[in-house]
Amino acid sequence: MSKRLLFGCLGLWILTSGFSEHKFYVAIFQVDHNAPKKRMEITARVFADDLNSALDKKYKTRHYLASDQETEADVADLKKYFTAHLRLTISRQPKALQFKSKDLDGNVVVCYFAIPDVPKATPLEVENTVFTELFEDQQNMMHFHYNGTKQTLLLTAENTKGMLK
Numbered sequence: 001m002s003k004r005l006l007f008g009c010l011g012l013w014i015l016t017s018g019f020s021e022h023k024f025y026v027a028i029f030q031v032d033h034n035a036p037k038k039r040m041e042i043t044a045r046v047f048a049d050d051l052n053s054a055l056d057k058k059y060k061t062r063h064y065l066a067s068d069q070e071t072e073a074d075v076a077d078l079k080k081y082f083t084a085h086l087r088l089t090i091s092r093q094p095k096a097l098q099f100k101s102k103d104l105d106g107n108v109v110v111c112y113f114a115i116p117d118v119p120k121a122t123p124l125e126v127e128n129t130v131f132t133e134l135f136e137d138q139q140n141m142m143h144f145h146y147n148g149t150k151q152t153l154l155l156t157a158e159n160t161k162g163m164l165k
Contacts, residue, residue, distance in 0.1 A: 047108060126162050
């Protein structure tokens with residue numbers, strides 16, 4: 001019985017020490033085609049500390065999104081960052097993101113964007129480099145719901161582009 005306890009404790013120690021030394025870098029994006037309103041609706045869920053770090057690095061100033069020290073300049077940089085790092089091409093036409101709003105869900109910043117005048121959402125190309133300049137193991141999970149189908153792309157620093165037909 002003491003061997004089981006020893007191996008159990010050893011296993012628990014290995015698992016917990018491994019998780020405390022390595023952070024999981026992931027952002028989740030939901031892209032929906034709202035056919036009646038003829039627009040794409042994009043929701044981005046990113047960790048606040050990762051977002052602030054990316055903005056700090058890109059704009060060479062300290063950012064305080066999702067804190068009581070947040071400024072309008074922080075939000076302006078957030079808009080610029082996503083415009084530069086999340087690009088959609090729909091029906092072979094590059095489309096500009098329009099920032100709508102943001103919320104805080106725990107330590108996750110939830111950003112809402114839209115792309116107007118999208119009567120048809122195919123083909124759909126995406127390039128997502130959010131946080132890839134910051135973390136080499138960044139993963140951007142993109143869930144798409146359009147034309148009655150659901151698809152998912154996993155984009156990384158090595159593979160930042162995807163296409164849906």
